[in-house]
Amino acid sequence: MRVGFAGMTHLGVNSAAAALARGFQVTGYDADGDLIAGLRRGEPNVAEPGLPEILRKHAAQASFTANLGDLSGCELVYIASDVPTDDSGASELAGIRKLIEAVSGVLAPDAVLVILCQVPPGFTRALALPLERLFYQVETLVFGQAVERAMNPERFILGCSDPAAARPKALEQFLSAFGCPILPMRYESAELAKIAINCCLVSSVSVTNTLAELCERLGAAWPEIVPALKLDKRIGQHAYLAPGLGIAGGNLERDLATVCRLADEQGTDAGVVRAWIANSRNRRDWVLNALHEAVLSKLEDPVIAVLGLAYKQDTRSTKNSPSLALLGHLAPFRVRVYDPVVPASEAEHARCHEATSELDACEGADALAIMTPWGQFGRLDPAQIARKLRGKLVLDPYAVLKASACRAAGLEYRTLGLKAGT
Amino acid sequence: MITHLNPAPRNPERVVLLGARGFIGSALRKLLDRARLANLALTSADLDLSTASAADGLAALLKPDDAVVMLAALTPDKGRDVATMMKNFAMMQSTCAAAAKVGCTHFVYFSSDAVYSAAESRVTEETPPSPPDLYGAMHHTREIMARSLPKIPVLVLRPTLIYGLEDTHNSYGPNRFRRAAQKEGKITLFGGGEETRDHIHVDDVAALALRCLLRRSAGTLNVATGVSHSFHEVAQAVARQFGNIVEIVKTPRANPVTHRRYDIAATIKAFPDIRFTALEDGVARVHREMPGKG
Numbered sequence: 001m002r003v004g005f006a007g008m009t010h011l012g013v014n015s016a017a018a019a020l021a022r023g024f025q026v027t028g029y030d031a032d033g034d035l036i037a038g039l040r041r042g043e044p045n046v047a048e049p050g051l052p053e054i055l056r057k058h059a060a061q062a063s064f065t066a067n068l069g070d071l072s073g074c075e076l077v078y079i080a081s082d083v084p085t086d087d088s089g090a091s092e093l094a095g096i097r098k099l100i101e102a103v104s105g106v107l108a109p110d111a112v113l114v115i116l117c118q119v120p121p122g123f124t125r126a127l128a129l130p131l132e133r134l135f136y137q138v139e140t141l142v143f144g145q146a147v148e149r150a151m152n153p154e155r156f157i158l159g160c161s162d163p164a165a166a167r168p169k170a171l172e173q174f175l176s177a178f179g180c181p182i183l184p185m186r187y188e189s190a191e192l193a194k195i196a197i198n199c200c201l202v203s204s205v206s207v208t209n210t211l212a213e214l215c216e217r218l219g220a221a222w223p224e225i226v227p228a229l230k231l232d233k234r235i236g237q238h239a240y241l242a243p244g245l246g247i248a249g250g251n252l253e254r255d256l257a258t259v260c261r262l263a264d265e266q267g268t269d270a271g272v273v274r275a276w277i278a279n280s281r282n283r284r285d286w287v288l289n290a291l292h293e294a295v296l297s298k299l300e301d302p303v304i305a306v307l308g309l310a311y312k313q314d315t316r317s318t319k320n321s322p323s324l325a326l327l328g329h330l331a332p333f334r335v336r337v338y339d340p341v342v343p344a345s346e347a348e349h350a351r352c353h354e355a356t357s358e359l360d361a362c363e364g365a366d367a368l369a370i371m372t373p374w375g376q377f378g379r380l381d382p383a384q385i386a387r388k389l390r391g392k393l394v395l396d397p398y399a400v401l402k403a404s405a406c407r408a409a410g411l412e413y414r415t416l417g418l419k420a421g422t
Numbered sequence: 423m424i425t426h427l428n429p430a431p432r433n434p435e436r437v438v439l440l441g442a443r444g445f446i447g448s449a450l451r452k453l454l455d456r457a458r459l460a461n462l463a464l465t466s467a468d469l470d471l472s473t474a475s476a477a478d479g480l481a482a483l484l485k486p487d488d489a490v491v492m493l494a495a496l497t498p499d500k501g502r503d504v505a506t507m508m509k510n511f512a513m514m515q516s517t518c519a520a521a522a523k524v525g526c527t528h529f530v531y532f533s534s535d536a537v538y539s540a541a542e543s544r545v546t547e548e549t550p551p552s553p554p555d556l557y558g559a560m561h562h563t564r565e566i567m568a569r570s571l572p573k574i575p576v577l578v579l580r581p582t583l584i585y586g587l588e589d590t591h592n593s594y595g596p597n598r599f600r601r602a603a604q605k606e607g608k609i610t611l612f613g614g615g616e617e618t619r620d621h622i623h624v625d626d627v628a629a630l631a632l633r634c635l636l637r638r639s640a641g642t643l644n645v646a647t648g649v650s651h652s653f654h655e656v657a658q659a660v661a662r663q664f665g666n667i668v669e670i671v672k673t674p675r676a677n678p679v680t681h682r683r684y685d686i687a688a689t690i691k692a693f694p695d696i697r698f699t700a701l702e703d704g705v706a707r708v709h710r711e712m713p714g715k716g
Contacts, residue, residue, distance in 0.1 A: 278548065282685065285687040288687065297696065
């Protein structure tokens with residue numbers, strides 16, 4: 001069976017890779033010829049662990065094309081393009097509507113169309129397409145784990161015009177190959193389920209950030225509290241309990257913006273959602289506030305080392321990146337920046353030195369801020385960092401380094417959820 | 423949150439201070455003089471802004487390339503009633519009428535943190551104003567009057583509790599504690615002085631205002647240090663200046679304990695190298711400057 005994916009952005013290319021790995025013939029379409037050429041070489045333009053390997057291993061099953069008409073040979077086609085957001089987090093849907101219209105024009109008569117991208121409740125049913133062959137499937141892509149999650153989903157959430165009706169054979173065959181539960185529901189429920197999942201995640205993150213901040217002030221240690229929460233069945237082992245610098249990446253922000261808009265329209269109280277947004281903004285400034293207190297307000301012309309530009313590890317995405325936000329506020333100061341995949345030019349900082357390595361970034365700096373929890377940063381030797389730095393301050397919000405090792409190296413170590421100096 | 427209309431610091435042609443004899447006005451005027459910035463410092467003796475002719479009088483003094491700093495207000499120690507509020511409105515009405523008529527390059531309105539509800543324990547510029555009394559309502563309304571000025575960049579500054587040698591208001595805090603310690607040898611607290619507040623030295627307020635004038639900043643900014651202390655801690659800091667011979671007296675608590683802390687991230691973003699005087703240092707400085715200190 002041949003499965004088509006329209007839109008080879010982050011969502012599309014990882015979903016296509018999972019289909020390849022599950023043994024299906026895949027047609028991947030995108031209008032961008034350069035992007036398609038890269039995929040044909042096994043070189044995707046997004047960084048995800050394992051992605052290039054799958055594309056190369058299953059190259060014989062894959063057909064990447066910039067010719068829309070090639071999708072006509074597919075029994076099942078996913079609209080899988082990422083939906084961009086504006087500065088308020090709202091989805092810009094014009095592009096996706098255009099893509100759906102174009103793809104539906106070339107579909108084979110019995111082909112099934114599945115909307116996989118992030119759309120608001122009511123979007124799918126409003127499409128002028130045959131509803132019995134139109135589905136909405138929730139994507140739960142996580143940047144940095146996209147292939148793994150696409151390969152081994154926890155469940156498929158499937159929006160249908162009639163959840164009780166038998167599903168088309170092609171769709172059933174494809175979904176069954178992944179061996180996970182399939183949850184059919186009406187379109188609107190599935191569209192809202194996606195938002196509900198993200199709201200629950202943000203809720204956990206907001207609780208974590210609030211209590212981690214209290215820990216920092218009271219002398220409690222959030223890492224000591226986390227195991228107690230994870231052993232509570234109502235919370236669970238996989239709960240989002242790691243403190244961070246607020247929500248980033250765009251997808252969670254989009255869903256919060258959608259909930260606020262829908263709640264305003266329907267007269268539902270969204271105060272708690274707005275509180276999450278405010279909490280996120282507040283925590284984003286943690287590093288800046290700490291730098292100001294310890295360095296910027298005390299030293300003349302300080303130098304700040306910044307490790308990481310991506311909004312999280314294992315991705316080159318910088319959407320709403322706390323690191324870029326920090327660098328924007330450090331405009332008057334000299335900065336030394338290193339990220340394994342994102343070039344320093346993305347910081348657009350006039351006094352920026354692009355370091356060749358982590359330790360090069362530390363050279364002569366008055367403070368170090370580790371802004372992205374790349375795995376390789378965790379393997380740095382605090383003693384070497386201490387030798388390179390001019391100052392002693394290390395701000396490690398995600399705790400990629402060991403606090404005890406840093407302190408043993410004479411560094412002044414601060415992380416989220418721990419009082420400074422403890 | 424504020425935005426700088428001058429990408430780099432640049433002197434205004436002239437700064438017009440309205441309310442130049444007041445606590446903040448005096449400090450700002452001294453700073454402008456030290457910085458050799460041309461200024462016109464007007465006091466109520468020069469021009470009573472509450473009179474009907476004040477708008478024309480002020481318009482005759484203003485130039486279109488002036489930066490105007492509006493500090494003139496009747497503070498709560500002069501009255502907390504409706505009549506005082508209406509007089510404050512009249513002063514702002516005259517000022518806005520003159521500014522609108524002549525124009526100016528920058529209008530800075532000194533408001534107050536009294537625009538926030540007393541129940542707000544953590545305050546940022548995003549905290550919605552909810553004034554609990556006429557004084558706070560007066561400032562909030564005058565902020566809106568300022569923001570209504572056509573085509574003039576407006577900055578609203580909302581200072582927290584200010585202390586310094588020349589403070590005339592003698593409200594509960596470092597200034598009153600110092601005077602009480604000097605005169606009576608004791609500092610009397612409400613309850614145990616558990617409430618926390620952010621106290622800023624008047625010179626830091628003036629310095630921040632000057633930075634905003636040089637960058638022609640527009641928007642709203644709280645003026646606070648980001649560090650709060652309990653009144654008991656403040657009393658102890660004052661007492662230490664007198665060699666700890668001052669008695670700190672606790673009294674039965676009449677009102678519930680409230681706290682206020684400022685998140686000053688917006689200030690840090692606007693001026694990343696800004697520095698504030700630590701309370702202990704500020705109290706010590708005021709003590710050194712104090713005539714007839716004990």
